Amino acid sequence: MFFRTFGSRAVVVRESYKDVEAVLERLGVDGVDGMVLDLGASSFQLERAARGFSFMQDGALDMRMDTRSEVSAESLIAMLSESELAGIIRSYGEERRSRSIARAVVRARQVAPIKTTKELARIVTSCFPPAERHARLHPATRTFQALRIAVNDELENIKAGLRSAIRVLKSGARLVVISFHSLEDRLVKQAFTEASLSCVCPRDFPQCVCGTIPLVKKITRKVVLASVEEIDANPRSRSAKVRVVEKI
Numbered sequence: 001m002f003f004r005t006f007g008s009r010a011v012v013v014r015e016s017y018k019d020v021e022a023v024l025e026r027l028g029v030d031g032v033d034g035m036v037l038d039l040g041a042s043s044f045q046l047e048r049a050a051r052g053f054s055f056m057q058d059g060a061l062d063m064r065m066d067t068r069s070e071v072s073a074e075s076l077i078a079m080l081s082e083s084e085l086a087g088i089i090r091s092y093g094e095e096r097r098s099r100s101i102a103r104a105v106v107r108a109r110q111v112a113p114i115k116t117t118k119e120l121a122r123i124v125t126s127c128f129p130p131a132e133r134h135a136r137l138h139p140a141t142r143t144f145q146a147l148r149i150a151v152n153d154e155l156e157n158i159k160a161g162l163r164s165a166i167r168v169l170k171s172g173a174r175l176v177v178i179s180f181h182s183l184e185d186r187l188v189k190q191a192f193t194e195a196s197l198s199c200v201c202p203r204d205f206p207q208c209v210c211g212t213i214p215l216v217k218k219i220t221r222k223v224v225l226a227s228v229e230e231i232d233a234n235p236r237s238r239s240a241k242v243r244v245v246e247k248i
């Protein structure tokens with residue numbers, strides 16, 4: 001719908017943004033005047049039970065952003081070892097109960113394959129003390145985030161996507177990135193800092209010898225958060241973080 005207003009000027013491409021250079025080359029586009037990366041999962045994906053992103057509704061344990069991909073959350077949970085599962089839940093979910101959750105998942109899958117979002121949410125919640133099971137943040141939130149990131153290799157795609165995006169920007173073009181959790185924002189902040197550096201020599205070097213040329217300049221010195229009015233109008237914007245750079 002949104003793109004219809006642009007008519008033939010809008011070309012919708014179903015590809016990973018990490019491959020933006022190859023896509024533009026295929027389209028014969030030589031650089032872009034601006035780019036917006038809106039990271040994470042869409043409301044459409046979160047609200048559709050069958051996509052399996054949310055523990056709020058019961059659906060297949062899928063979580064694939066690209067349904068052409070072979071790896072789903074169900075297949076990951078079935079094939080990973082207990083320590084691999086704990087590693088993913090800890091590093092991608094920042095969940096301090098990662099080990100007990102992984103243990104409970106492995107114990108449960110020995111009885112029967114874990115196939116639905118509600119089943120997984122129940123197993124994860126059982127690892128929390130009763131007093132924490134009805135907290136503001138649902139006990140399964142971090143584990144579901146971790147599995148989603150693993151299923152879609154989101155952090156590696158973001159790192160590669162940011163590098164490609166900066167490369168295809170024309171001079172003076174801006175890259176706007178909207179992220180929704182700290183792991184995403186950390187990568188954006190890091191990529192923008194690295195791309196804006198004019199020297200990478202060790203601090204004790206008497207003069208710069210590295211010859212580093214900054215690719216971008218930061219437009220947002222600090223991360224930009226949604227205003228109170230915006231959060232009122234769109235509660236999902238409360239966790240949004242925006243950073244902008246301009247290609248030199």
Ligand SMILES: C[S@@+](CC[C@H](N)C(=O)[O-])C[C@H]1O[C@@H](n2cnc3c(N)ncnc32)[C@H](O)[C@@H]1O
Pocket residue numbers: 015016017018038039040041042043045065066152157158161
């Ligand atoms: C936050 S949503 C974008 C929502 C959109 N701006 C809207 O207003 O409807 C992010 C979208 O990016 C997609 N996505 C995630 N990783 C991607 C990747 N590596 N390449 C391309 N799209 C990706 C997701 O499937 C999701 O549909």
